[in-house]
Amino acid sequence: MTNASHNDVHKDDLHVSLRGATKVFRRADDGSEVHALGPVDLDLKRGEFFAVVGPSGCGKSTLLEVLAGLSTVTAGTVTFEGKPISGEVPDGVGVVFQEDACFPWMTVADNIAFGLRQAGAAEGEIRARVEGALALMGLNAFAASYPAQLSGGMRQRVCIARTLVLQPRLILLDEPFGALDQQTRLLMGEELLRLWRETGATIFLITHALDEAAMLADRIGVMSARPGRLLEIVETGWPETRDSTIVEKPEFGHVTARLWQWLRAESMKSVGRMDRP
Amino acid sequence: MSTARLNLIGPLVLGVVLIVAWQMTYWAIGDIALRSPWQTLRFSAELLARPSFWPHLVETGKAFAAALAIAALLGLAIGLLLGLGKLAGDVFEPMLIALYSIPKVTLYPILLLSFGLGVSAKIAFGALHGFIPVALFTINAVRNIKPIYFKASRVMKLSRWATISKIVFPAAMPEIFTGFRIGFSLTMIGTVLGEMFASQRGLGYLLMNAIGLHNVDIIMAITLMLVVFAAIVSSALLAIDRRLHKRF
Numbered sequence: 001m002t003n004a005s006h007n008d009v010h011k012d013d014l015h016v017s018l019r020g021a022t023k024v025f026r027r028a029d030d031g032s033e034v035h036a037l038g039p040v041d042l043d044l045k046r047g048e049f050f051a052v053v054g055p056s057g058c059g060k061s062t063l064l065e066v067l068a069g070l071s072t073v074t075a076g077t078v079t080f081e082g083k084p085i086s087g088e089v090p091d092g093v094g095v096v097f098q099e100d101a102c103f104p105w106m107t108v109a110d111n112i113a114f115g116l117r118q119a120g121a122a123e124g125e126i127r128a129r130v131e132g133a134l135a136l137m138g139l140n141a142f143a144a145s146y147p148a149q150l151s152g153g154m155r156q157r158v159c160i161a162r163t164l165v166l167q168p169r170l171i172l173l174d175e176p177f178g179a180l181d182q183q184t185r186l187l188m189g190e191e192l193l194r195l196w197r198e199t200g201a202t203i204f205l206i207t208h209a210l211d212e213a214a215m216l217a218d219r220i221g222v223m224s225a226r227p228g229r230l231l232e233i234v235e236t237g238w239p240e241t242r243d244s245t246i247v248e249k250p251e252f253g254h255v256t257a258r259l260w261q262w263l264r265a266e267s268m269k270s271v272g273r274m275d276r277p
Numbered sequence: 278m279s280t281a282r283l284n285l286i287g288p289l290v291l292g293v294v295l296i297v298a299w300q301m302t303y304w305a306i307g308d309i310a311l312r313s314p315w316q317t318l319r320f321s322a323e324l325l326a327r328p329s330f331w332p333h334l335v336e337t338g339k340a341f342a343a344a345l346a347i348a349a350l351l352g353l354a355i356g357l358l359l360g361l362g363k364l365a366g367d368v369f370e371p372m373l374i375a376l377y378s379i380p381k382v383t384l385y386p387i388l389l390l391s392f393g394l395g396v397s398a399k400i401a402f403g404a405l406h407g408f409i410p411v412a413l414f415t416i417n418a419v420r421n422i423k424p425i426y427f428k429a430s431r432v433m434k435l436s437r438w439a440t441i442s443k444i445v446f447p448a449a450m451p452e453i454f455t456g457f458r459i460g461f462s463l464t465m466i467g468t469v470l471g472e473m474f475a476s477q478r479g480l481g482y483l484l485m486n487a488i489g490l491h492n493v494d495i496i497m498a499i500t501l502m503l504v505v506f507a508a509i510v511s512s513a514l515l516a517i518d519r520r521l522h523k524r525f
């Protein structure tokens with residue numbers, strides 16, 4: 001990959017850092033407050049693969065938007081590459097949203113090329129990168145299609161491709177494989193791992209699938225029910241060159257079991273049931 | 278292929294029904310107030326062959342084109358402004374709706390006073406009819422744009438202007454076009470009405486003149502031309518409108 005900083009030696013240096021990050025939403029209509037997130041303390045090392053799991057509505061997307069600079073914290077600090085983030089998305093950050101963010105008025109190829117065009121890249125460079133991304137996401141045959149002609153899972157792949165072509169140093173993904181079937185999800189997971197190894201990017205992945213988190217990540221943050229805090233960080237200890245066959249290992253079972261231990265009580269809270277003593 | 282054929286059958290049937298009804302009304306009422314479809318068609322051809330007729334047609338065509346361009350641009354500008362600015366939208370949208378619902382004729386004296394009797398008054402009158410639907414549809418379209426598109430635009434660091442031209446405008450385009458389609462018909466009504474009340478040239482003027490002279494031939498011929506033109510363009514606009522909406 002072209003970005004030299006990716007392959008630099010500072011594998012262990014600090015890439016992203018949250019200190020006491022808190023988000024309280026104030027509703028415009030009645031002025032009531034929703035404490036959605038935090039306080040959260042978290043350090044991501046450059047080039048690490050970090051996954052987040054947590055009960056639904058616990059503030060995962062809020063955490064991602066704070067990291068992306070799309071949303072400002074109401075307390076605490078967020079730093080990316082040593083500089084505080086405030087209200088603006090820093091250079092080198094790419095986001096794949098939970099919702100379908102494909103532009104329906106553009107073809108798949110134009111969607112993927114859009115960010116590069118806006119950034120003023122040369123046409124030849126754009127074509128090469130878009131072709132690469134189409135191939136990577138298995139979308140070659142659909143380059144000239146419009147998003148309305150694709151399935152939800154394919155549209156999500158377009159969104160992933162659109163982010164990847166910009167070669168971000170920090171990639172934030174919000175349940176990117178949620179709309180995919182299990183087999184495709186595993187394969188996409190492998191692609192993501194390959195990409196991560198090749199680019200050296202830092203990856204922050206939100207998922208509701210424990211096995212997906214356990215298979216992909218170096219570390220997994222378990223969030224509490226709202227307001228979302230980090231209850232525990234589980235280290236997987238996988239080697240860098242891993243793929244989906246890791247699910248056969250007994251350690252894989254241990255990791256998912258630990259995640260479930262932490263999540264079980266929290267999930268019950270979030271669906272409105274008390275955990276029995 | 279088969280749907281394209283189906284799309285043609287509807288209008289054809291409607292056309293035949295209208296012509297038959299017209300012919301029967303003619304038989305019932307007679308020559309004093311009406312002409313038959315065939316007579317009207319023949320007289321229209323005759324009218325179009327007269328060199329003295331063309332300046333009127335051109336005059337109306339130019340006024341209508343100018344009015345439509347103003348209605349589209351003004352409506353779009355107002356719509357984007359009010360759609361993007363929440364406060365401005367809340368204040369001005371009810372005023373637009375009020376303006377939409379009053380008969381514009383009541384405003385015509387004011388327009389005449391400010392623009393005089395010439396071509397600009399009828400352009401203004403045409404545009405006055407047409408810009409409101411464009412503006413109202415644009416406001417709604419802009420407000421209904423999925424917030425996720427704005428987030429994507431922020432992640433890709435689009436400038437404010439790029440966000441409007443590359444995201445807001447295309448995302449709202451199908452709805453804006455619907456507004457334009459309605460604005461087209463209303464602008465045409467407004468322009469011809471404007472010519473009828475105060476003008477020395479144009480189809481509206483000829484029509485008013487013919488009414489005064491009880492020249493049924495001219496009345497019928499000009500009405501036919503206006504209706505056929507409006508019907509053809511409206512169907513074309515509707516077809517484009519449907520295509521635009523299909524992708525969303």
Ligand SMILES: Nc1ncnc2c1ncn2[C@@H]1O[C@H](COP(=O)(O)OP(=O)(O)OP(=O)(O)O)[C@@H](O)[C@H]1O
Nearest residue numbers: 025026034036055056057058059060061062063226
């Ligand atoms: N703009 C907002 N205004 C008010 N409340 C909000 C806003 N955005 C999110 N919230 C609230 O914050 C809480 C956390 O939302 P968030 O979307 O971060 O959860 P999540 O963990 O991503 O949920 P899911 O698993 O369903 O994606 C929710 O209770 C939500 O209602």
Ligand SMILES: [Mg+2]
Nearest residue numbers: 060061062098
């Ligand atoms: Mg979410």
